[in-house]
Amino acid sequence: MTDATVQTIEPKTLESIRTVANIGSGTMGHATALQFAVAGYPVKLVDCSEELLKRGMEHIRADAEEFAQAGLLRAEDTVDDVLSRISTYTDYENGVSDADFIIESIVEKLDVKQSVWQQIEQYAPVDAIFATNTSGLGPTAIQSVLKHPERFVVAHFWNPAHLMPLVEVVPGKDTAPEVVDTTFDLMASIGKKPAKIKKESLGFVGNRMQLALLREAFNIINEGIADAETVDTVVRYSLGRRWNLVGPVASADLGGLDTFYNISTYLFKDMDNGTEPSLLLAWKVQDGNLGTKTGRGFYEWQGEDGQRIIRERDEQLMQQLAEDAAVEDADCKSE
Known part of the structure; x- marks a missing residue:
């Protein structure tokens, strides 16, 4: 047993999360990276090639511009301000070495996720929270290969991740309650509507x-x-x-x-x-x-009809986000 295994680790709190590492820049990964950057967090976006990262950043810019048009950026921010918070990496050593919260959105295959998290654990700070954006794989199975399974949790965003408010926060068998609480608080702080699931089940809720x-x-x-x-x-x-x-x-x-x-x-x-x-x-x-x-x-x-359905869905979701933000802003001002 290594020293790291027996080391007592102080659980992360929301206040101690300063930097986010985002593994994967595809359909879900680029959107989660955008969400953290919009909320003000420095984000280290990690993928396996410069080409994938370039494509992911293009999607992030396009979505950030739509956020700006809908009035969903912070008053002091421009699209360029948001993008400036995101740096890109093709290796885990530089991508996760100083991260406080690491979220992964890669292929839905158990063995691949286990392998990736084992590699991440080699370079990540020992107190960093690990979160997978799986839509159904069990956290207990993924965390079973880690030296510190207690810091592993599911943070399941719904697609499209930058427009859908829900994030399901799901513990595995060995997940520490404090990790669930901090992940829940972090999701709320970036504008999501987190749901704290009591225990894992296939498909969550x-x-x-x-x-x-x-x-x-x-x-x-x-x-x-x-x-x-x-x-x-x-x-x-x-x-x-x-x-x-x-x-x-x-x-x-x-x-x-x-x-x-x-x-x-x-x-x-x-x-x-x-x-x-x-x-x-x-x-x-x-x-x-x-x-x-x-x-x-x-x-x-x-055809055009299919694209229209997608466009209208996204426009309606964006409008609902803007309405939610307006209500929350009014509530804050009344307190």
């Missing part, structure tokens, strides 16, 4: 809810009850509107738990309760119709 809904959505389409567009219309203009204001559990309270109980006595029996992936989904994947990444899924994404 958000993806369990999402896949439960999708299982029945795919079943409805496969059974010919409604097509994909109709299913989306029903959710957007009923559950989507309601759940954006109060969650499903509060909605059940408001609707009357006796009512929901009575409905469940007959409806559950008629719903899909299978434990295998949807056949409809499997057929889409087998045919290579994967959604936006291939241009076709349940919808056509190659």
Whole structure:
């Protein structure tokens, strides 16, 4: 056993986090790096090539410009100020050596994440917090290869990470409670809406809810009850509107738990309760119709209509962020 293993480590607090290392500059990684830089943190962006880093910085600039147009940068900041806080590296030694909080957004493969975190641990300060932005891999499995598993936690941002407020903070079996608390506080300090999950489970909370809904959505389409567009219309203009204001559990309270109980006595029996992936989904994947990444899924994404849906989604998310910021600013001024 090494000296580092038996060393007593003082847990990080929000106040002691000064520098963030961000591993990965892709779809999720560039957005998390932007979020920390917008909040004022120096960010060390690490990826395996200069080409990937250049592409990531281009996406960061584009997103920062949209933030500026929406009034979501700090009053004293310009886009160039935000970008100046981000430095790029292709090696862990220089990328993480002085970081207080290290977050990783790389491929969703357990062995790859374990290998990367073992390399990071060789160079990171012994008290740095390690956070993975996995969307479903268990933190216990990833942290099991570390010398200090107690400092490892999940900080699951939702895509698009710079526009979606939620971050699920999930402990592994060996994660110290103080690490969960500090990560939660850090996410709140950069403007996110963190959710502190009590214990790990496959899919955490958000993806369990999402896949439960999708299982029945795919079943409805496969059974010919409604097509994909109709299913989306029903959710957007009923559950989507309601759940954006109060969650499903509060909605059940408001609707009357006796009512929901009575409905469940007959409806559950008629719903899909299978434990295998949807056949409809499997057929889409087998045919290579994967959604936006291939241009076709349940919808056509190659034409203007597909791009319009994405654009309108992002515009609405940006508008909601601006409204959230305005409310928080008003609350601060009234205190």
